[in-house]
Amino acid sequence: MxxxxxxxxxxxxxxxxxxxxxxxxxxxxxxxxxxxxxxxxxxxxxxxxxxxxxxxxxxxxxxxxxxxxxxxxxxxxxxxxxxxxxxxxxxxxxxxxxxxYMLFIAAPQFPANDAKEAIAYVKANPGKVSVASYSPGTSSQYASAILNRKAGLDMEHVAFAGSAPALAQVMGNQIPLMFDGSVTSKPMIAAGKVKLLAVAYKSRMPEYPNVPTMAELGYPEVNFxxxxxxxxxxxxxxxxxxxxxxxxxxxxxxxxxxxxxxxxxxxxxxxxxxxxxxxxxxxxxxxxxxxxxxxxxxxxx
Incomplete structure (x- = not known):
């Protein structure tokens, strides 16, 4: 009925x-x-x-x-x-x-290929690296705030009104890093338009079996x-x-x-x-x- x-x-x-x-x-x-x-x-x-x-x-x-x-x-x-x-x-x-799930991604020209390298790069370039979120006050922002605190980083948060405009900036190399949802990032990762650095969830994803979680890298709180x-x-x-x-x-x-x-x-x-x-x-x-x-x-x- x-x-x-x-x-x-x-x-x-x-x-x-x-x-x-x-x-x-x-x-x-x-x-x-x-x-x-x-x-x-x-x-x-x-x-x-x-x-x-x-x-x-x-x-x-x-x-x-x-x-x-x-x-x-x-x-x-x-x-x-x-x-x-x-x-x-x-x-x-x-x-x-x-x-x-949440994924940690990077612009195609960003000089790091995984989360460990990305964290090292941000540390070596204080005050120079920004991180996008798909909306202020969401886990997309929380994840970068937690990583900043736990890894001693100073990424500057830039909020957008949705994934699509934020991803456009990441794909265009204007903003180097982002925590984004798996649904919107997946096609961009497959097309080589962004790089997948890590999975920001408690377990690895079946489609990315070789990509470590943020927990494996020592940041268990970055789990969304x-x-x-x-x-x-x-x-x-x-x-x-x-x-x-x-x-x-x-x-x-x-x-x-x-x-x-x-x-x-x-x-x-x-x-x-x-x-x-x-x-x-x-x-x-x-x-x-x-x-x-x-x-x-x-x-x-």
């Missing part, structure tokens, strides 16, 4: 071409077939995700306008960006669907992954949330969706998390990031 007989809008808190946008378009195609209604993806980037979230919260809580996002808009940005909403109370996660999924206003009736959850769980198990995840660098979340478990996972991630922001004095620069 479809949860609606009207068109659905999926709001994305990022510009076209980024990780979340890619993910939303995989979901929208399948959801449209499932409910037999048009599903429109609408990009509303800005303010660390707050623009999209506040837009969703301003609409009737009837399942017609949903947020498709990576968890960072709820668990990272609100610690440093005045968001105007409570990420744990106002927004309800409906479905955990796929996961992406986010899950992507669908979120609603917490005002949405529980029975409707349960219906949407069931629909999205079915979509996520579809071989078509799994194949598209694999081709884009997402890893499907195969164990179905209940609505309560998803809310708990958001809370845990939020609290961990709050501690990172406090410990490393992370602010918007």
């Amino acid at each position: 479809a949860f609606t007989d009207k068109p659905v809008k999926l709001v994305v808190p990022a510009p076209p071409g980024g990780t979340i946008d890619v993910f939303a378009r995989i979901i929208s195609d399948q959801l449209s077939q499932e409910i037999n209604q048009p599903v429109i993806v609408e990009n509303k980037p800005g303010a660390g995700g707050a623009v999209a979230i506040k837009y969703m919260l301003s609409q009737p809580a009837d399942g017609q306008v949903l947020l498709v996002s990576v968890t960072n808009v709820l668990t990272e940005s609100p610690h440093v960006v005045k968001s105007g909403f409570d990420p744990l109370k106002d927004v309800k996660p409906i479905a955990e669907m796929a996961r992406s 992954s986010n899950w992507s999924g669908v979120f609603a206003s917490s005002q949405t009736p529980p029975a409707l949330l349960a219906k949407i959850h069931a629909t999205l769980t079915k979509i996520n198990a579809s071989p078509v969706v799994r194949a598209r995840y694999a081709s884009t660098g997402f890893e499907p979340i195969t164990e179905s998390r209940t609505l309560e478990q998803a809310a708990e996972d958001v809370r845990t991630e939020y609290e961990r990031n709050g501690e990172i922001v406090k410990a490393f004095g992370i602010k918007l620069n």
